[in-house]
Amino acid sequence: MHTPIENRNTHQQDITEQFPMKQIIDSEGNLVDDTYRNEINIEDCRKFYRQMLCMRTFDQKAINLQRQGRIGTYPGFNGQEAAQVGSALALREDDWMFPTYRDHAASITFGGSYAIISTWKGRVEGNRPPEGRNIVPPSVPIATQLPLATGAAMASRYRESSQAVIAYFGDGATSEGDFHEGMNFASVFKAPVVFFNQNNRYAISVPVWKQMNSETIAQKAVAYGMPGVRVDGNDIFAVHHETMKALERARNGEGPTLIEAVTWRYGAHTTADDPTKYRDNETENRKNLLNDPLSRLEAFMKSEGYWDAQWAEDFEKDIKSEIDEAVKEMESMPEPDVNDIYDHMFESPTWPIEEQKKAYMEYLKGGSEK
Amino acid sequence: MTTVKTNSMTPVQAINDGLRTMLQEREEMVVLGEDVGINGGVFRATDGLQESFGEDRVFDTPLSESGIIGTSIGMAMNGMLPVAEIQFFGFIYPAYEQVMTHATRMRYRSMGAFTVPMVIRAPYGAGVRAPEIHSDSMEALFTHMPGIKVVCPSNAYDAKGLLISAIEDPDPVLFLEPLKLYRAYKDEVPEGKYEVEIGKGELLVEGEDVTLIAWGAMVPVIKKAAQLAEEKGITCDVIDLRTLSPIDKDIIAASVQKTNRCVIVHEAQSTGGLGNDIISIVNDTSFLYLKSPIERVTGADVHVPFWALEEHFLPTPERTLHAVQKVMDF
Ligand SMILES: Cc1ncc(C[n+]2csc(CCOP(=O)(O)OP(=O)(O)O)c2C)c(N)n1
Numbered sequence: 001m002h003t004p005i006e007n008r009n010t011h012q013q014d015i016t017e018q019f020p021m022k023q024i025i026d027s028e029g030n031l032v033d034d035t036y037r038n039e040i041n042i043e044d045c046r047k048f049y050r051q052m053l054c055m056r057t058f059d060q061k062a063i064n065l066q067r068q069g070r071i072g073t074y075p076g077f078n079g080q081e082a083a084q085v086g087s088a089l090a091l092r093e094d095d096w097m098f099p100t101y102r103d104h105a106a107s108i109t110f111g112g113s114y115a116i117i118s119t120w121k122g123r124v125e126g127n128r129p130p131e132g133r134n135i136v137p138p139s140v141p142i143a144t145q146l147p148l149a150t151g152a153a154m155a156s157r158y159r160e161s162s163q164a165v166i167a168y169f170g171d172g173a174t175s176e177g178d179f180h181e182g183m184n185f186a187s188v189f190k191a192p193v194v195f196f197n198q199n200n201r202y203a204i205s206v207p208v209w210k211q212m213n214s215e216t217i218a219q220k221a222v223a224y225g226m227p228g229v230r231v232d233g234n235d236i237f238a239v240h241h242e243t244m245k246a247l248e249r250a251r252n253g254e255g256p257t258l259i260e261a262v263t264w265r266y267g268a269h270t271t272a273d274d275p276t277k278y279r280d281n282e283t284e285n286r287k288n289l290l291n292d293p294l295s296r297l298e299a300f301m302k303s304e305g306y307w308d309a310q311w312a313e314d315f316e317k318d319i320k321s322e323i324d325e326a327v328k329e330m331e332s333m334p335e336p337d338v339n340d341i342y343d344h345m346f347e348s349p350t351w352p353i354e355e356q357k358k359a360y361m362e363y364l365k366g367g368s369e370k
Numbered sequence: 371m372t373t374v375k376t377n378s379m380t381p382v383q384a385i386n387d388g389l390r391t392m393l394q395e396r397e398e399m400v401v402l403g404e405d406v407g408i409n410g411g412v413f414r415a416t417d418g419l420q421e422s423f424g425e426d427r428v429f430d431t432p433l434s435e436s437g438i439i440g441t442s443i444g445m446a447m448n449g450m451l452p453v454a455e456i457q458f459f460g461f462i463y464p465a466y467e468q469v470m471t472h473a474t475r476m477r478y479r480s481m482g483a484f485t486v487p488m489v490i491r492a493p494y495g496a497g498v499r500a501p502e503i504h505s506d507s508m509e510a511l512f513t514h515m516p517g518i519k520v521v522c523p524s525n526a527y528d529a530k531g532l533l534i535s536a537i538e539d540p541d542p543v544l545f546l547e548p549l550k551l552y553r554a555y556k557d558e559v560p561e562g563k564y565e566v567e568i569g570k571g572e573l574l575v576e577g578e579d580v581t582l583i584a585w586g587a588m589v590p591v592i593k594k595a596a597q598l599a600e601e602k603g604i605t606c607d608v609i610d611l612r613t614l615s616p617i618d619k620d621i622i623a624a625s626v627q628k629t630n631r632c633v634i635v636h637e638a639q640s641t642g643g644l645g646n647d648i649i650s651i652v653n654d655t656s657f658l659y660l661k662s663p664i665e666r667v668t669g670a671d672v673h674v675p676f677w678a679l680e681e682h683f684l685p686t687p688e689r690t691l692h693a694v695q696k697v698m699d700f
Binding site: 096124125127128129134136137140141144145146147148149150151152153154155156158159163177178181182184185188189340344345346347350351352 | 398440441447448449464472477480485517
């Protein structure tokens with residue numbers, strides 16, 4: 001029923017030539033794009049590495065918390081750190097971010113707060129962005145955030161603000177109509193938006209080659225008359241660089257860009273999922289570990305003489321306490337406020353909501369419900 | 371005393387006037403949709419607006435309902451006031467997802483950090499010999515939705531005033547325009563800005579025996595039915611609900627407690643229809659006042675028929691009168 005990759009039309013070979021996977025460092029940490037050399041400095045490397053390690057540690061912590069029943073189902077991003085951290089660090093403070101349920105590394109990096117994790121404890125408070133940060137609550141229905149991101153970008157252009165917008169989505173999302181609608185509107189209205197795709201090659205159990213019959217996601221940009229870029233999503237330099245470029249294009253009024261960051265998620269779709277049912281996880285993970293975003297940056301830093309054992313030891317300790325602190329904060333949150341169910345529906349509540357709230361509060365106090 | 375100048379207008383002209391008034395008033399407002407620009411909308415509701423306000427403020431979108439609503443939500447979140455047109459209400463289904471999953475939820479799920487002050491305008495309803503799907507009146511799909519208000523004017527005065535209120539409302543509002551009434555008659559419509567409060571119905575005719583409740587294109591039907599009833603010596607309260615969510619329960623309760631009988635008329639299908647909610651309201655507020663079970667005159671639970679049979683689907687004054695007699699004879 002599905003065309004295996006090797007049997008696809010020959011024109012797809014041209015496509016891979018047209019949309020080569022951009023790399024700045026390869027999986028061994030060698031610099032492959034020398035033009036980027038003078039943009040690299042020790043501070044950035046350390047910032048990138050620290051943030052990626054921080055996110056990886058956090059992700060593992062969240063998975064453990066789920067196992068211990070301290071949070072609910074949780075979708076991990078382990079393996080996608082470079083894609084999320086690299087792109088989020090390209091944003092300006094007043095930009096907009098439209099993440100999905102898997103993009104915690106992007107939102108934490110951008111917003112600087114771990115509070116989002118409390119959504120996985122069923123707390124709506126987790127959706128509230130840090131003051132002054134336009135981080136929209138993570139989108140759960142697939143691809144639906146893409147037209148919104150385009151709209152926010154249209155508003156930014158209309159209001160002559162220089163804010164740009166980034167929208168995250170997975171490979172599965174490219175099959176939804178909203179992907180088309182978001183991309184098409186963005187291109188027609190030259191909206192300053194970056195469509196940041198993380199192709200982690202699976203949408204739950206469906207591999208990308210069963211998701212679509214095109215070789216790359218980047219090539220889909222052609223149909224919309226916008227640039228499409230394919231980057232090695234585990235190469236934080238390439239991700240960061242291409243996102244910066246796309247954001248600059250956006251701010252210059254040159255319209256949207258589609259970025260396909262090719263990456264891999266080591267873990268399950270969510271903690272409720274068992275990947276061994278649909279993929280040979282051990283083999284695949286072993287293969288993908290060779291491309292790991294952290295170890296290749298570490299190798300690069302070592303070869304550049306940027307690595308310092310004391311520095312590494314110190315910040316690992318910092319990270320641990322930072323995350324412990326975040327967990328402590330989450331676990332010491334006061335009990336959720338029942339009023340929150342009713343109080344954020346409209347600016348001023350309508351009578352059915354007021355009555356229903358009143359009746360329920362009376363019921364809670366031991367009165368009758370009606 | 372200052373007198374407000376009025377002009378005689380059809381409902382569709384009043385909508386145009388309302389949009390124009392608000393485009394002048396609120397510079398962050400934009401009008402968007404399919405063919406709303408140079409063409410002025412297929413029903414001319416946006417006629418001349420692009421000419422007056424430019425292509426940045428009144429613009430044609432690609433043909434894509436989910437795209438129109440999705441991008442409007444994003445615009446509204448980022449400081450604009452989009453008024454999106456869905457060309458026919460029956461074509462809102464592709465955008466249903468956007469309304470349900472984002473427009474109505476954004477305030478709640480962000481605890482008020484992001485809000486969606488947008489309006490969705492859509493001509494709805496049968497009786498104009500339109501092709502398939504064009505005639506649907508699926509308002510109950512939206513009144514069932516939390517987090518969105520639904521309004522539906524039946525005359526030119528309310529059309530303009532409610533539209534202005536909808537645009538001023540800080541939350542999403544679905545504004546349903548009865549297609550059949552677009553050019554049915556004219557009213558005196560004040561110049562400039564005025565509001566008809568969302569959430570308030572109107573008692574159009576006062577009577578003693580039966581409460582008749584409808585909205586939109588069914589309002590003329592119940593008015594006519596009240597006339598027919600009067601010829602038989604039965605007088606009716608005639609209520610135009612105007613807002614479908616949240617419903618004005620006080621006007622319903624006050625009337626039913628006076629007349630002790632109630633007939634609800636809507637063209638939408640019966641099962642899950644809004645008439646059932648009105649019955650609940652009567653039940654909650656006025657059960658012991660009732661002298662007979664409440665009657666409903668509605669479309670059947672079938673798709674709006676192709677137009678050769680449309681009149682068998684739509685409630686008529688005669689069918690309404692039949693129901694009135696039934697509640698009287700109980
Ligand atoms: C509209 C919609 N349909 C189905 C789902 C259920 N679902 C949740 S995640 C997912 C797969 C998404 O895959 P992809 O877009 O590749 O993102 P990833 O989870 O790999 O990051 C599905 C089918 C959903 N959330 N929304």
